[in-house]
Amino acid sequence: MxxxxxxxxxxxxxxxxxxxxxxxxxxxxxxxxxxxxxxxxxxxxxxxxxxxxxxAHALPEVTKAVAGQAGRILHTSTLYLDRHMVELAERIAALSGIPDARVFFTTSGTEANDTALLLATTHRRSNQILAMRNSYHGRSFSTVGITGNAAWSPTSLSPLQTLYVHGAVRSRGPYAHLSDAEFTAACVRDLEDMLGQAHGTVAALIAEPVQGVGGFTAPPDGLYAAFREVLDRHGILWISDEVQTGWGRTGDHFWGWQAHAENGPPDLLTFAKGIGNGMSVGGVVARAEVMNCLEANSISTFGGSPVTMAAGLANLTHLLEHDxxxxxxxxxxxxxxxxxxxxxxxxxxxxxxxxxxxxxxxxxxxxxxxxxxxxxxxxxxxxxxxxxxxxxxxxxxxxxxxxxxxxxxxxxxxxxxxxxxxxxxxxxxxxxxxxxxxxxxx
The missing domain is CATH 3.90.1150.10 (Aspartate Aminotransferase, domain 1)
Incomplete structure (x- = not known):
């Protein structure tokens, strides 16, 4: 069969x-x-x-929430108020660590990262993006353009100019032989050198705290905090791609960025995957001034649907209550x-x-x-x-x-x-x- x-x-x-x-x-x-x-x-x-x-598969709280909401109404769109959407956004904003946070829901991690790139490039008026070598951020045209993993990048065409920096792979590359402190210092110098080659304003650095598709590789703790010092001097935003690392999966922290927290939370945080426990939920958290920078209309027809929001709320509640x-x-x-x-x-x-x-x-x-x-x-x-x-x-x-x-x-x-x-x-x-x-x- x-x-x-x-x-x-x-x-x-x-x-x-x-x-x-x-x-x-x-x-x-x-x-x-x-x-x-x-x-x-x-x-x-x-x-x-x-x-x-x-x-868990078939988690009773999630299946009950999905069935209950599906029996009332399946879809309304973001043009109408949705209690589940507001409640889940409130909880995620509080958990994110980002001050004055706003949340926009999408249907996938790809779409979440795509939205973060739209926000960052609009806010900074630049299409230049810093990304990590060996990275993966999705399969849309813009996210493929910032993916530093050739096995998952089927085209060299892109609406963005991407500059790739070292640091996400500890055990391979020209700095692998160095101590953690020396490794971080060398990667910071590489970042500064790369910025010296950029044409004017750079919009953002996007990075997975632990690279997923790249093979679960991670830099030494504190590397992105060291990067942040350089980024802040140039006004460059930091996007933390938490599609795979979020919600406590790494154990020591709720978000992957918290292993690099010396200089505070990222400007934008993207999430997806685990929050829906199989339902299609993704999203972006950003400071209000960044999230609200779009001057044209924008909605998400399926992002934040009543059913997926009910599932996300039930799933997040279970995760927190059961540690x-x-x-x-x-x-x-x-x-x-x-x-x-x-x-x-x-x-x-x-x-x-x-x-x-x-x-x-x-x-x-x-x-x-x-x-x-x-x-x-x-x-x-x-x-x-x-x-x-x-x-x-x-x-x-x-x-x-x-x-x-x-x-x-x-x-x-x-x-x-x-x-x-x-x-x-x-x-x-x-x-x-x-x-x-x-x-x-x-």
Whole structure:
């Protein structure tokens, strides 16, 4: 049955719309941290629909809120008052840390970042944007234009002039050998040098506190605070892309920017994914003077719909009342240490890194990562994959993950990685033998 659905998918959907696995699966339902496919097989979900199922699958509070609102009215648009929208905006504005904050709701992280770019370039009267190397901010025309990851940037055309700076990848590049303090100082010098090459006013720096698609990479704490000192001297805005890092996923902080908080909150903050727990919710928080800078009419037909706002309110309430940020810190820390212990005996694993329940396992090759993805599925575990080279396994379960489920997932991933190590060693041995034979022949 799944094979027939796959054939129909290929016949009618774009070739670039990626599907995981050699034999793609259809997920039909979920509960808690588990999902089931069309063949009835159960999986432990360590990817949450790309970090979107934030609290749990089929969370009763969210499904009840969605069903209740859908039974009253599905859609009104932003042309009418919506109590749920106002209440959710009030809570997000208070949580954001941005003074005199205003909130605009969209339907996705792409649209949220697109809106932030519109606001920043309008407010600063400039189309020049600073972005981080290895970054990803969405698939719209403007967000592709500021994406520093070639694997996710299908065109060089852009309405923006983008200047890329160092700093988001700690373990690779020309500054990798430096201490954290030296690394930060070198990246600040690079930023200042880049600004010296800019043509007049630069609108904003946009940065993910932890790069998502880029492979869960992060700079040393405080780097963006150091950047902020430079930005403030030039009047440049700071946009923190919290589409993947928001809502406590990193454990130690509610927002990713708070690891760089010495000079206060960002000017703009974008969010999406987890707040809707699967419903299409995104948005921008900004200081009033920035948010209100648009002089033309602007609305969002589907942003802030009654149903998605009801879902977001119920989901955020559950997250706060059950301290899921604290759970991400505790269980994520245990899971990270467990994975590091596993990786210690496997040369195919280059690094285990992460914060809270946002963990990256970098392997030696893209082929090894692809095999690990397949093997994890065979052992009943769903994970993601990322980085520019496709070498990083992305682990981001719902924030309600239990210690027992963390152990279960780690055990499944250990089996998958041991299989990958065996295959990788055999391949290296074969390559070595081939090289020896070639040398002998010559």
């Amino acid at each position: 799944t094979g027939r659905l796959h054939a129909r998918h290929r016949a009618v959907l774009p070739a670039w719309q990626t599907l995981y696995y050699g034999e793609p699966i259809e997920l039909t339902h979920g509960e808690g941290r588990h999902v089931w496919d069309a063949d009835g097989r159960r999986y432990l979900d360590f990817f949450g629909g790309i970090l979107t199922t934030m609290t 899921l940020q604290g759970n991400a810190r505790r269980v994520g820390g245990l899971l990270t240490e467990r994975l590091r212990a596993i990786a210690a005996g496997l040369p195919v694993v280059r690094e285990v890194r992460g914060r809270g329940l946002m963990i990256g396992v970098e392997l030696a090759t893209a082929e090894a990562a692809g095999l690990a993805l397949e093997q994890a599925r065979e052992h009943g575990l769903l994970i993601g994959k990322g980085s520019r080279e496709g070498t990083v396994l992305r682990i981001a379960p719902p924030l309600s993950l239990t210690v027992a489920e963390a152990e279960e997932g780690a055990a499944a991933l250990e089996e998958a990685l041991r299989h990958v190590q065996h295959e990788h060693a055999a391949e290296e041995h074969a390559v070595g033998n081939h090289a020896v034979e070639k040398a002998d022949r010559s």
